[in-house]
Amino acid sequence: MSYVLPGVNYPREIPVAEGVPPGWKAIEQAYGETSTAAGKTYIRYHSLDGKHRSITSPQAVIKLDAELNGYDSEVAVLEYKERLKRKKEQEASERTVEREAAGIMKGERRDKAIERFRSAFGPLDGPTVHAIPGWKTRWDYSVNCNQTHVVYTEPSGKEWRLLKDLEACMGAKMENGEDLSDLMKAALDHRDQETFAEGSKLARTHGTWLHEAPERGEQIQLTKQKVVERISKNSKRDELVEGSYDECVAKGSVVSLSDVKAGTPAASISSILLKRRFSDRAQLLTLSFGSQSESNGLSCLNGFYYELDSNYNERPLYQKVSEMGSESGVLVCTGLYIFWSDKRNRWELGSLDQSRHCLAFTGVHVGSTPVSGGQDQWRVLRAFLPASV
Numbered sequence: 001m002s003y004v005l006p007g008v009n010y011p012r013e014i015p016v017a018e019g020v021p022p023g024w025k026a027i028e029q030a031y032g033e034t035s036t037a038a039g040k041t042y043i044r045y046h047s048l049d050g051k052h053r054s055i056t057s058p059q060a061v062i063k064l065d066a067e068l069n070g071y072d073s074e075v076a077v078l079e080y081k082e083r084l085k086r087k088k089e090q091e092a093s094e095r096t097v098e099r100e101a102a103g104i105m106k107g108e109r110r111d112k113a114i115e116r117f118r119s120a121f122g123p124l125d126g127p128t129v130h131a132i133p134g135w136k137t138r139w140d141y142s143v144n145c146n147q148t149h150v151v152y153t154e155p156s157g158k159e160w161r162l163l164k165d166l167e168a169c170m171g172a173k174m175e176n177g178e179d180l181s182d183l184m185k186a187a188l189d190h191r192d193q194e195t196f197a198e199g200s201k202l203a204r205t206h207g208t209w210l211h212e213a214p215e216r217g218e219q220i221q222l223t224k225q226k227v228v229e230r231i232s233k234n235s236k237r238d239e240l241v242e243g244s245y246d247e248c249v250a251k252g253s254v255v256s257l258s259d260v261k262a263g264t265p266a267a268s269i270s271s272i273l274l275k276r277r278f279s280d281r282a283q284l285l286t287l288s289f290g291s292q293s294e295s296n297g298l299s300c301l302n303g304f305y306y307e308l309d310s311n312y313n314e315r316p317l318y319q320k321v322s323e324m325g326s327e328s329g330v331l332v333c334t335g336l337y338i339f340w341s342d343k344r345n346r347w348e349l350g351s352l353d354q355s356r357h358c359l360a361f362t363g364v365h366v367g368s369t370p371v372s373g374g375q376d377q378w379r380v381l382r383a384f385l386p387a388s389v
Contacts, residue, residue, distance in 0.1 A: 002028075002040065002041050003039060003040055003041070004030050004039055004040065004041055010028065010029055010030040010041065011027045011028060011029040011030075012027070012028055013025055013026065013027055013028075013310060014026050014027075014028045014043070015308070015319070015337070015352055016045070016058075016333060017043075017058040017335075018058075018083065018084070018087065018333065018334050018335035019058055019062065019080040019083050019084065019332055019333065019334075020045065020058050020061050020062065020333055021061070021062065021065045021330065021331055021332060021333065022272075022273060022276055022278065022306070022321065022331050022333065023047060023048050023049075023065070023276045023277075024045050024046065024047055024048065024055075024061055024065070025045070025046055025048060025309075026043050026044075026045055027043065027044050027045075027046060028041050028042070028043050029041060029042055029043075029044065044056065045057075045058070045060075045061045048276075048277070049277065052064065052068075058080070059077055059080060059081075062076050062077055062080050063076070063077055066330075069329075069330070071324075071329070071330050075324075076324065076330065079324055079332070080332075083332070083334075087335065090300075094357075094381075097381075097382075098244075098357065104165065104168075105168050105172070110168050112171070112175075113167070113168040113169075113170075113171030113172045113175065114164060114167045114168050114171055115171070116171040116174050116175055117167045117168075117170045117171035117174060118167065118171075120174065120180075120184075121180075121184045121188070123163075123167070124163045124166060124167050125163070126150055126163075126196050127191045127192060127193045127195075127196040128187050128188060128191050129152045129160075129163065129166065129187070130152070130191075130192075130195075130196045130199070130211070131186070131187040131188075131189075131190040131191045131192065132152075132154075132183065132184075132186070132187040133183070133186050133187070134154075134155045134212070135152060135153060135154055135155070135212070136152070136153040136210060136211065136212045137150060137151070137152055137153075137196075137199060137210070137211050137212075138150070138151045138152075138153065138208065138209070138210045138211075139199045139200050139202070139203035139208065139209045139210075140203060140208050141200075141203040141204045141208070148200045148203050148204065149161070150199075150200075152166070199211055244357070244381060244382050245360075245361070245379040245380060245381055245382065246379065246380060246382050247363060247377060247378070247379055247380075248289055248298075248360070248377075248378050248379065248380040249289070249290065249375050249376070249377060249378070250287055250288060250289045250290070250371070250375070250376055250378045251287075251288050251290060251371075251374065251375050251376070252285060252286055252287040252288065252370065252371025252372075252373070252376060253285070253286050253371060253373050254283050254284070254285045254286075254369045254370075254371060254373070255283065255284060256280065256281050256282065256283055256284075257270045257273055257274055257278060257279070257280050257281070257282050257283075257284055258274075258280035258281070260284060265286075266284055266286055266304060268323060269284060269304050269306070269321060269322075269323070269331065270284055272323075272329060272330075272331050273306060273321075273331070278306075282306065282307045283306070283307040283316065283318075283369075284304060284305075284306050284307070285304070285305040285306070285307070285318050285338065285369070285370065285371065286303075286304055286305075286371075287301065287302060287303065287305065287338070287349075287370075287371065288302045288303075289301060289302060289378075289380070298380065300336075301336070301349060301359060301360060301380075303320055303321075303322055304320065304321055304322065305318035305319060305320050305321070305336075305337075305338050306318060306319060306321050312337075312339045312340060312352070313339070313340045313341070313342045314340075315339070315340035315368070316340075316368075316369065317337060317338075317339050318337060318338040318339070318370070319333050319334070319336070319337050320333070320334040320336040320337070321333050321334070322334070335351060336349065336350065336351075336359075337349070337350070337351070337352050338370050339352065341358075341361075344361070346361050346362050347361065347362040347370035348360070348361045348362075349361065349370075349378075357381065358381075359380065359381050360378050360379065360380040360381065361378065361379055362376065362377070362378055362379075363376070363377030363378055363379055
């Protein structure tokens with residue numbers, strides 16, 4: 001149950017939940033003002049042919065759809081529950097990756113990462129982080145408590161306030177095979193206690209003082225320039241974008257359902273969609289990250305994405321779909337979408353929930369569709385890539 005959003009008109013059509021078969025739409029409605037749940041919303045499912053309305057849950061939709069289309073409802077419901085379980089496990093794994101990338105670890109895992117870093121470079125201190133090439137250091141003076149707080153910002157925009165969090169993050173990178181020797185050598189070679197202390201003094205005079213460490217080999221000097229405006233924080237979704245994605249090649253194509261060639265892997269998907277009275281002009285997108293996706297999480301991004309009736313940011317919206325079993329004739333939608341992001345001017349693959357990180361995005365704008373028909377450059381969340389990619 002969600003809350004009513006300001007400026008949104010209800011009822012409204014929203015993407016169907018993961019696991020709901022094609023041929024259904026989800027309508028979000030608001031409770032009435034006299035209801036005990038006023039201010040909240042609920043979702044009901046309706047068949048696209050208009051024969052079945054106000055189905056209360058995805059599980060009920062799957063059961064009814066099975067009865068209507070002649071496949072085993074018990075098997076379909078069990079498959080749906082298992083898919084939800086895998087999704088929760090995957091989301092938990094993604095959250096762990098994101099937390100660790102942000103230096104947020106707990107207990108033994110955190111202690112082990114910190115020890116790994118310190119055993120190689122010793123404990124971090126302010127002057128050392130201040131000298132890391134390309135990083136920014138900001139001193140904020142608070143009149144109320146008469147203290148200066150230091151914020152360290154890496155080139156991606158990620159901010160660090162606790163040195164132990166940064167040690168844990170760097171230690172985790174080292175455990176994953178990343179070599180920080182050159183970076184830390186440059187910082188230690190240019191570490192300057194007096195210059196760092198000068199930043200705190202300047203903040204007491206100006207309220208806030210900012211300094212960006214130069215590239216390697218240059219002398220560190222504070223630029224005596226007053227910072228007029230505070231640096232705005234990046235949104236939660238953007239914090240890890242640049243540092244957590246690697247380049248990857250994908251091959252894709254887009255064809256209308258009527259143009260899918262017989263005997264191809266897409267033929268079965270197309271046939272089922274057409275039998276469910278989808279428009280023959282609707283597009284079916286195929287995406288494959290090739291051999292690099294074998295035996296790793298990247299393979300879950302491969303497959304078919306069909307075009308939904310409604311657009312997203314005035315561009316086509318595609319949802320991943322797959323057959324429940326070999327030659328079953330039953331399609332299942334997943335929670336993966338390919339959609340256009342107006343904010344970032346690119347195609348993204350992942351959840352439509354904008355508070356979450358996308359799983360991949362196009363490296364360059366390839367046109368009105370996400371794929372060019374050949375090989376395209378994508379950037380994929382590192383958690384899905386093998387170490388060799």
